[in-house]
Amino acid sequence: MAAVTWRQARCWCPSLLQVFRFPVAQVHLGRPTMRASQQDFENAMNQVKLLKQDPGNQVKLKLYALYKQATDGPCNVPKPGVFDLVNKAKWEAWNALGSLPKETARQNYVDLVSSLSPSSEASSQGTHGADEKVQESKDIVVSSEDGITKIMFNRPTKKNAITFQMYQDIMLALKNASTDNSAITVFTGAGDYYCSGNDLTNFTSAAGGMEEAASKGAVVLREFVNSFIDFPKPLVAVVNGPAVGISVTLLGLFDAVYASDKATFHTPFSHLGQSPEACSSYTFPRIMGSAKAAEVLLFGKKLTAREACAHGLVSEVFPESTFEKEVWTRLRAYAKLPPNSMRISKELIRKNEKEKLHEVNAEECTTLKARWLSDECINAIMNFVSRKAKLGRPQSS
């Protein structure tokens, strides 16, 4: 069909008084039960101009046809030539209304606009004008703006370490983001850290002790990582500072990773008596080659942002001073790309890997459950909790 610009569609509705000057009762933008008055019709024409989203060619043609039918009556002008694509499409839409009475066309126009009005626009399509908080949770803040859903680790006093509750909150945020109106989803951290990984007190504060924490942990971890494997939209990490443990390994499941030059990437699993998770035992060797992946996953070699970029884990590194501005400007531009095209391309990219990733995730979780109950791991966690050891430092006895 001929392309009809949104500007053209808006021009089909002559400028009249602003709809918001009228009391709601007069506007009748809910489902009408009476015949639409001339005033309702004029209000609806103004309402069209307030729509934030282009409703698409079909709807725009329908609006045009109903407008013409309601004002001029049945179409009796000559059909435009075959090469005048836009006017031909408009003529055909109008002509298709045949002898529909003017009053009915006016009513149908008001009904159609009602279904597109800002309130239904927001609820049916999840439109978010200003930065809108979309999920209430203390340590995970989810907001949506400019086609981007932002999921932020928000526990800066604990370097954004992830508690059991935060795993649940993130899963919920991803579930919502997969169907909301945003084109892309972005993770970032509040404060100086991106994230310090799993909260090590998850294991020590569980009521039933390590046994219970390990069982619960394996189930939660598997479900948590699955929600990243299956996430359908482009997933981007904006790594604002150091990243540790699971916040690093998950990056292998992201579509793009942008890092500040003050970010570092550290997976001290052996220091903690643990083993890799989030499919990193599979994704890291593929991303960075087996030799570098071994250094990172077995020996806990911490990578700078530039090293992580050179080894393919990070897409691009930005100077700290311009990081936020540059990255968000870029992401806002990406979020304007056709969302269905991005989803379909991501699906193609991930399709052949999905089954393998689920398999790897399951195996890593089983392995980790046993690791969490090992002396090596329990000692390392106890050392951290009693402040005898910090990341990467040999444990004192």
Ligand SMILES: CCCCC/C=C/CC(=O)SCCNC(=O)CCNC(=O)[C@H](O)C(C)(C)COP(=O)(O)OP(=O)(O)OC[C@H]1O[C@@H](n2cnc3c(N)ncnc32)[C@H](O)[C@@H]1OP(=O)(O)O
């Ligand atoms: C469902 C279960 C899934 C499990 C999945 C498994 C994942 C594996 C991993 O993620 S392994 C990685 C685990 N993370 C760590 O080992 C990091 C431990 N933290 C540190 O080594 C340091 O805190 C640091 C290097 C991140 C930062 O050091 P710094 O000196 O700058 O700051 P502090 O140590 O004073 O930290 C400030 C407060 O934050 C608390 N904290 C930091 N990280 C964690 C953490 N991962 N778990 C729990 N708490 C953490 C730290 O204890 C300080 O709290 P305090 O001020 O109350 O003492």
